[in-house]
Amino acid sequence: MAETGKLYGIGLGPGDPELLTLKALRLLRAAPVVAYPAPDDGASFARAIVAQWLSPGQREIVIRVPMVPERFPAQAVYDGAAAEIAAVLAAGSDVAALCQGDPFFYGSFMYLFARLAGRFPVEIVPGVSSLAACAAASRMPLVGRNETLVVVPSTLPEAELERRLTGVEAAAIIKLGRHFAKVRRVLDRLGMAERAQYIERASLANERVAPLADVEAESVPYFAMLLIGGRNVAVVSGGA
Amino acid sequence: MAETGKLYGIGLGPGDPELLTLKALRLLRAAPVVAYPAPDDGASFARAIVAQWLSPGQREIVIRVPMVPERFPAQAVYDGAAAEIAAVLAAGSDVAALCQGDPFFYGSFMYLFARLAGRFPVEIVPGVSSLAACAAASRMPLVGRNETLVVVPSTLPEAELERRLTGVEAAAIIKLGRHFAKVRRVLDRLGMAERAQYIERASLANERVAPLADVEAESVPYFAMLLIGGRNVAVVSGGA
Structure with missing residues (x-):
């Protein structure tokens, strides 16, 4: 055979x-x-x-x-x-x-x-992964040291999204599309909105990186994500 | 200039x-x-x-x-x-x-x-990433569909590890080294131990993949991880 x-x-x-x-x-x-x-x-x-x-x-x-x-x-x-x-x-x-x-x-x-x-x-x-590409595009160190990273699809129900993002240090919220407004409400409530970077089409010629506040919900494609980088990463920047 | x-x-x-x-x-x-x-x-x-x-x-x-x-x-x-x-x-x-x-x-x-x-x-x-390489080596689909993935360093205190792994669908527990026994206790308590795959030196000639139960705590290097794949991924295997 x-x-x-x-x-x-x-x-x-x-x-x-x-x-x-x-x-x-x-x-x-x-x-x-x-x-x-x-x-x-x-x-x-x-x-x-x-x-x-x-x-x-x-x-x-x-x-x-x-x-x-x-x-x-x-x-x-x-x-x-x-x-x-x-x-x-x-x-x-x-x-x-x-x-x-x-x-x-x-x-x-x-x-x-x-x-x-x-x-x-x-x-x-x-x-x-899209995650690595988006972090590179956003120029935001994603997660380091003893930090936890949570990757969550925005297709989850609003309460479930909020539960999974509560208290996390670093997060990637993927598959945004028409769920963008819901995700923004959750991040606003959790006080994480200001730290969130929006990325679409990472590594392509029409790549876009923007603060969450600059994004119009109507324009968000399915393959876009929000990244919230860990804070410890910033701490290490302290010089001598 | x-x-x-x-x-x-x-x-x-x-x-x-x-x-x-x-x-x-x-x-x-x-x-x-x-x-x-x-x-x-x-x-x-x-x-x-x-x-x-x-x-x-x-x-x-x-x-x-x-x-x-x-x-x-x-x-x-x-x-x-x-x-x-x-x-x-x-x-x-x-x-x-x-x-x-x-x-x-x-x-x-x-x-x-x-x-x-x-x-x-x-x-x-x-x-x-090491995450992608370990998932490939273990031949275990990591996360799909509406599942959430948590990446957590095993350097966290035991109670903190347990809190962050409770109720998650897919997880990567990284930087194992001498924290292996602690992580195993946590996974045992959460009923996740049987689903965990151990991977060290992914993609190298001396790569090792084993069920959690087969691993001796003394032999675990720092750059090893445990992966727990999502369950939805398996669900999709149903044929006609």
């Missing part, structure tokens, strides 16, 4: 192609088949990040995912994609599954992993 | 040189001066990651940091390093400050940033 192929879950980083790792680039170029998510109707962001390195000889499996925020990605879409990828692996070819950011940090690759890891060899290639 | 140089805070990733980003490699090679932390007595891990790409023409500034866990890095050490780097920048040369992992995620670069960002142009180059 022929050997099966290997599935690579490859983190591509936040969007700037130069934030790919050397390993991601090597595996991407070597893979006979690449798979990536794309919206129902439109171009794939993951594919765009690496387009310059794809070759015509590579087969591409496009996973068309309904892009409705908060809606659980249709089981059927990932079931179908997993079946298509499984057939390639069973036939002995490797597959590079592309994932913006890091595969295991709110990454879509987890849906393929859950369906295929038990049946085929899988390797995860970690990538630069 | 001549233009000053630019300070780059460059995340090198967790240790495997192939987890450097293309951008980090480009800037590292181009920099006339590189600065990196090293223990009091011994080789620099940051330097070792990129040793193959350094050239004899590059000046190296070694920042000798006392490696006592939990001890606040000596102000004087970073004051001195910042002064040395400032002199280079003022003379018009760029400096690449190397940082394992990601610069703003518990990274030592924050100490230089705090001292120099107000006076010189600084750019942060995000890197693959």
Whole structure:
């Protein structure tokens, strides 16, 4: 019986192609088949990040995912994609599954992993997360020393958001979109609003960084976040 | 007046040189001066990651940091390093400050940033964090969908650790070292011990991944962590 192929879950980083790792680039170029998510109707962001390195000889499996925020990605879409990828692996070819950011940090690759890891060899290639990219873009040290960091999706109910952000030193509030106004109310109540930096499209040409107070709720995309950096980090700035 | 140089805070990733980003490699090679932390007595891990790409023409500034866990890095050490780097920048040369992992995620670069960002142009180059590398190594999806992730240093007092880990869906408990037994007690009490994966030296040849129950407290290095993955991630595995 022929050997099966290997599935690579490859983190591509936040969007700037130069934030790919050397390993991601090597595996991407070597893979006979690449798979990536794309919206129902439109171009794939993951594919765009690496387009310059794809070759015509590579087969591409496009996973068309309904892009409705908060809606659980249709089981059927990932079931179908997993079946298509499984057939390639069973036939002995490797597959590079592309994932913006890091595969295991709110990454879509987890849906393929859950369906295929038990049946085929899988390797995860970690990538630069949106969190790291946003901290770099905001030029705000995020967390250091003995501080705790909380990463919380803004899709949670308002009371739940408030509970999880109470008393934390450093926080990332992700997936903002239409939840922005709710998040702002919570941060106002907790006295954290003035410390919050807003970042959208980190590492891309149209990256935007702004204090929370300067952001209009209507303009906030789903892939934007607020960062609140730890205070201890600032303490270390004291000179002699 | 001549233009000053630019300070780059460059995340090198967790240790495997192939987890450097293309951008980090480009800037590292181009920099006339590189600065990196090293223990009091011994080789620099940051330097070792990129040793193959350094050239004899590059000046190296070694920042000798006392490696006592939990001890606040000596102000004087970073004051001195910042002064040395400032002199280079003022003379018009760029400096690449190397940082394992990601610069703003518990990274030592924050100490230089705090001292120099107000006076010189600084750019942060995000890197693959130890968190992403450990999740990849453990093959355990970390956090997805509407889940909250808490990153907590095990250096906190036991009651404080327990408070911060109570009711969380996904967690990373970092900087284990001699705090391992304390952390295990907390996870036992919270009923989270069975879900915890232990990872040390992620992405290196001597990487180790084990269930919490298999780990001997005496053998745990400072740069090891425990990960507890979210449960929602597993839920998505249900097929048709």
